Amino acid sequence: MNYKKSIKAFAKAQKVIPGGVDSPVRAFKSVGGTPLFIKKGEGAYLVDIDDNRYLDFVQSWGPLIFGHGDKTIEKAVIKAVKNGLSFGAPTKIETKLAALICSMFDRMDKIRFVSSGTEAVMSAIRLARGYTHKDDIVKFEGCYHGHSDSLLVQAGSGAVTFGTPSSPGVPADLTKHTLLAKYNDIKSVKECFKNSKNIACVIIEPIAGNMGFVPADPKFLTELRALCDKHGALLIFDEVMSGFRASLKGAQGIYNTKPDLVTFGKVIGGGMPVGAFGGEVSIMNQLSPDGPVYQAGTLSGNPVAMAAGLASIQQLLDTEGLHAGLEEKAKRLVEGFKVAADEAGIPLQVNAIGSMFGFFFNDKPVYNFEDALRSDTKRFAAFHQGMLQEGFYFACSQFETSFISSVMSDEMIDEAIEAARKVLKAIK
Numbered sequence: 001m002n003y004k005k006s007i008k009a010f011a012k013a014q015k016v017i018p019g020g021v022d023s024p025v026r027a028f029k030s031v032g033g034t035p036l037f038i039k040k041g042e043g044a045y046l047v048d049i050d051d052n053r054y055l056d057f058v059q060s061w062g063p064l065i066f067g068h069g070d071k072t073i074e075k076a077v078i079k080a081v082k083n084g085l086s087f088g089a090p091t092k093i094e095t096k097l098a099a100l101i102c103s104m105f106d107r108m109d110k111i112r113f114v115s116s117g118t119e120a121v122m123s124a125i126r127l128a129r130g131y132t133h134k135d136d137i138v139k140f141e142g143c144y145h146g147h148s149d150s151l152l153v154q155a156g157s158g159a160v161t162f163g164t165p166s167s168p169g170v171p172a173d174l175t176k177h178t179l180l181a182k183y184n185d186i187k188s189v190k191e192c193f194k195n196s197k198n199i200a201c202v203i204i205e206p207i208a209g210n211m212g213f214v215p216a217d218p219k220f221l222t223e224l225r226a227l228c229d230k231h232g233a234l235l236i237f238d239e240v241m242s243g244f245r246a247s248l249k250g251a252q253g254i255y256n257t258k259p260d261l262v263t264f265g266k267v268i269g270g271g272m273p274v275g276a277f278g279g280e281v282s283i284m285n286q287l288s289p290d291g292p293v294y295q296a297g298t299l300s301g302n303p304v305a306m307a308a309g310l311a312s313i314q315q316l317l318d319t320e321g322l323h324a325g326l327e328e329k330a331k332r333l334v335e336g337f338k339v340a341a342d343e344a345g346i347p348l349q350v351n352a353i354g355s356m357f358g359f360f361f362n363d364k365p366v367y368n369f370e371d372a373l374r375s376d377t378k379r380f381a382a383f384h385q386g387m388l389q390e391g392f393y394f395a396c397s398q399f400e401t402s403f404i405s406s407v408m409s410d411e412m413i414d415e416a417i418e419a420a421r422k423v424l425k426a427i428k
C-alpha cells in the first residue's frame with residue numbers, strides 16, 4: 001500500500017497541531033509508521049486519502065456500532081441540522097433520549113447529558129463526592145476514565161495506595177485523593193478502605209477496554225459492591241466504552257452487580273460528541289439546579305448530537321438479536337486468530353464479549369494491568385503493521401480494544417483471519 005498523501009498530510013498537521021493529532025493514541029506512536037488520514041467511511045470500511053480501503057475494527061474507538069454512514073442515524077442528524085445546530089435551551093429530544101435510556105436500566109431514574117466521556121466521569125465523581133460528603137476516590141490501575149486531573153494517576157512508590165500524577169501539569173494536591181487498586185483483586189480494594197475513611201466512590205470499567213480487553217471477574221464485582229455498601233461509598237460503573245457495546249445494557253446486562261452511578265459515552269452519541277451519567281433520583285437530585293452540586297455545559301444535550309444518539313439507541317433496541325450476532329462474529333474472529341497464532345507458534349490470549357474483543361501477545365491469561373504489561377508490544381506493532389498492509393485497521397496499541405460493527409459479515413471476518421494467518425507466520 002502507498003501512504004504518500006497521508007505522510008504529506010501528517011507532516012503538515014505536525015506543524016500546527018501538537019504531534020499532528022487531537023488525541024495522542026491516533027499518532028501511531030506505539031506501532032510506528034504514519035497515521036492514516038481518513039477520507040471517508042463506508043459501512044464496515046475506512047478509506048484513507050491515498051484511496052486505500054481497510055476493514056475497520058476501530059470504529060472511531062467504539063461509537064460506530066452500526067458502521068460508517070448508517071442511513072437511520074444520518075437521516076436523523078440531517079433533519080435535526082435543518083432546525084438549527086444549537087440553542088442552549090431545552091429541546092424535547094433530550095427528554096426522549098433520557099427516558100429511553102432510564103427505561104433500559106435498573107436503578108436509573110435520571111440522567112444528564114454532557115459532551116464527552118471525560119466530562120461524564122468528572123461530573124459523576126463530583127456528584128459522588130457531593131452526595132457522600134467525602135473526598136477520596138478509588139480507581140483501578142489500567143482503567144481509563146478520561147483525562148481529568150484527579151484521574152491521571154499512577155501508582156506511587158512502595159505499599160502506598162495513594163496515586164501520584166501520571167502527567168506533568170497535574171498537581172499532586174489533585175491526585176492525593178485518588179487511591180489506586182488492582183483490577184480483579186479485592187484485597188487491594190480492602191487495603192484502600194483500610195487506608196482511608198474518606199472514600200466517596202469506587203470507579204471501575206466493569207469490562208475494561210483501556211488496558212487491552214480485560215473483563216472483570218463476576219465475584220470480584222459482587223465483593224466490590226458489598227465493600228462499597230459496608231463503607232458508605234458509591235460504586236460507579238464507567239461504561240463509556242462497554243455501554244451498549246458489551247451487551248444492549250453493557251456490563252449490567254452481563255453481571256448481576258448494580259452500580260449507583262453509570263457513565264456513558266461513545267455509542268450513546270452514535271458518532272457525535274455525547275457523554276452522560278445517571279443514577280437513582282436521591283443521588284441525581286443533588287445536581288444543580290435541584291441540588292448544590294454544580295455541573296453545566298454550553299453544548300450539553302446539543303440537539304444534533306441528541307438526534308444521532310436517539311437514532312443509535314433506538315436502532316439498538318429495534319434490532320433483535322443484535323448483540324448475540326455481534327458476539328458470534330467477535331468470537332469467530334478471535335478464535336480464528338488463536339488458531340492461526342497456535343499454527344505459527346506465537347502465544348496469544350484472546351477474549352470477546354458482545355461487540356468488543358481483544359488479543360494480547362502474551363503466554364499467560366491477563367487479569368489486570370500488570371499482566372497486560374507483560375505482553376510483547378514489539379510483536380503487536382509488527383502484527384498491526386502487517387494487518388494494515390493487508391487492509392485491516394485495528395486499534396494501534398496493544399492496550400486498546402477493537403470492535404465488531406453490525407455491517408461486518410462472516411466473510412469479512414474470515415478474510416481478516418486469513419490475513420492474520422499470513423501476517424503471524426511472517427512475524428514469527
Ligand SMILES: *Cc1c(COP(=O)(O)O)cnc(C)c1O
Nearest residue numbers: 116117118144145146240241265
Ligand atoms: C473513552 C473513554 C473515556 C473518555 O471518553 P472521551 O469521550 O474520550 O472523553 C472514559 N472512560 C472510558 C471507559 C472510556 O473508554
